[in-house]
Amino acid sequence: MNKRRKYGSRRGFTLIEMLIVVAIVLIIAAVAIPRLDKARMQTQETAAIRQIQTLHTAQAQYYSQFGRYATKLEELGPPTSGQEGPGGAGLISEDLAKGRKSGYVFTMQGGPGGYTINANPETYNGTGRRTFYSDQTMVIRENWGAEPATANSPEIK
Numbered sequence: 001m002n003k004r005r006k007y008g009s010r011r012g013f014t015l016i017e018m019l020i021v022v023a024i025v026l027i028i029a030a031v032a033i034p035r036l037d038k039a040r041m042q043t044q045e046t047a048a049i050r051q052i053q054t055l056h057t058a059q060a061q062y063y064s065q066f067g068r069y070a071t072k073l074e075e076l077g078p079p080t081s082g083q084e085g086p087g088g089a090g091l092i093s094e095d096l097a098k099g100r101k102s103g104y105v106f107t108m109q110g111g112p113g114g115y116t117i118n119a120n121p122e123t124y125n126g127t128g129r130r131t132f133y134s135d136q137t138m139v140i141r142e143n144w145g146a147e148p149a150t151a152n153s154p155e156i157k
Contacts (some may be wrong), residue, residue, distance in 0.1 A: 058091035103127030
């Protein structure tokens with residue numbers, strides 16, 4: 001009977017063992033969460049660059065169809081009603097046409113000679129650490145900070 005109690009009657013974990021396991025899990029989480037946030041921001045920044053490239057392609061198609069650049073994002077998006085035309089060419093998705101996608105806010109201004117695109121994080125250091133600028137030259141520029149990128153910002157690498 002003594003042997004059974006010594007070796008076979010123990011069931012479950014002690015409080016100390018549980019506290020050690022919880023402490024180990026918390027340490028691992030404390031190391032992993034900042035890296036996960038950084039990776040998520042990098043993914044959203046890459047998506048913003050791809051959306052700018054999509055806007056360049058859409059502007060080129062819009063120009064070939066209508067003989068001018070679109071002056072605002074809505075003109076590149078799906079038509080609000082009826083057929084596609086200069087007011088809604090159906091060249092980009094609805095969410096991008098509304099100016100928000102992948103944690104970034106997109107703005108575009110167009111005119112007879114060209115256009116400019118800005119992409120800024122919805123929350124600086126939350127959804128992105130960089131701002132982007134591009135124009136009809138299709139060169140994408142970045143600014144590592146909360147200030148919007150401009151034509152004088154360095155090109156992305």
